[in-house]
Amino acid sequence: GAGVSQSPSNKVTEKGKDVELRCDPISGHTALYWYRQSLGQGLEFLIYFQGNSAPDKSGLPSDRFSAERTGGSVSTLTIQRTQQEDSAVYLCASSVLAGGVYEQYFGPGTRLTVT
Amino acid sequence: KQEVTQIPAALSVPEGENLVLNCSFTDSAIYNLQWFRQDPGKGLTSLLLIQSSQREQTSGRLNASLDKSSGRSTLYIAASQPGDSATYLCAAPTGANSKLTFGKGITLSVRP
Numbered sequence: 001g002a003g004v005s006q007s008p009s010n011k012v013t014e015k016g017k018d019v020e021l022r023c024d025p026i027s028g029h030t031a032l033y034w035y036r037q038s039l040g041q042g043l044e045f046l047i048y049f050q051g052n053s054a055p056d057k058s059g060l061p062s063d064r065f066s067a068e069r070t071g072g073s074v075s076t077l078t079i080q081r082t083q084q085e086d087s088a089v090y091l092c093a094s095s096v097l098a099g100g101v102y103e104q105y106f107g108p109g110t111r112l113t114v115t
Numbered sequence: 116k117q118e119v120t121q122i123p124a125a126l127s128v129p130e131g132e133n134l135v136l137n138c139s140f141t142d143s144a145i146y147n148l149q150w151f152r153q154d155p156g157k158g159l160t161s162l163l164l165i166q167s168s169q170r171e172q173t174s175g176r177l178n179a180s181l182d183k184s185s186g187r188s189t190l191y192i193a194a195s196q197p198g199d200s201a202t203y204l205c206a207a208p209t210g211a212n213s214k215l216t217f218g219k220g221i222t223l224s225v226r227p
Binding site for chain 1: 146147149151156157158159160161164166204206208209213214215216217218219220
């Protein structure tokens with residue numbers, strides 16, 4: 001079946017502009033996660049959606065970052081007034097509880113470059 | 116707070132060698148541990164997930180073990196091939212939530 005998809009695959013933007021990154025999870029997966037991967041920092045958790053519960057936003061680095069998940073499916077990560085330190089690969093993952101565990105499946109990522 | 120460490124950061128071996136990649140974590144009350152592979156410019160591919168009640172999992176030439184008491188997991192790769200060259204990451208959930216804390220990965224190069 002189809003895996004997690006993300007768009008765009010690459011995004012170059014000017015400092016100060018807003019960007020939107022999209023994630024389409026695997027159908028039926030109730031949990032959706034956003035992570036950021038940058039040089040020297042490794043993979044960092046950003047935000048987590050689980051069903052209809054309030055999202056866990058504890059990993060968002062600043063109030064310029066926000067995310068929503070509409071209809072329990074597609075998610076959009078928005079970065080306002082982008083800064084050069086926002087340059088990274090943004091990865092989305094989805095999972096569903098099976099056998100007592102949430103095994104996460106990742107998309108190919110969006111590479112964001114802020115110039 | 117869960118912290119995950121992978122040492123060394125890079126490893127180069129000749130083709131055919133059996134090798135072990137190490138992962139250590141600080142919170143032994145983990146629910147599971149997941150190993151991933153990442154090819155350059157690509158996303159993460161899940162290799163193996165070991166539940167807290169399990170000691171190991173196997174898939175083909177890969178075997179992952181989990182020792183909660185010592186805070187360690189190992190990924191064993193048998194008869195390594197150049198196609199195994201990639202970055203290998205381990206990750207464990209942060210507390211009861213399923214969000215993952217990742218190690219920084221081990222970049223493996225298998226020389227023909």
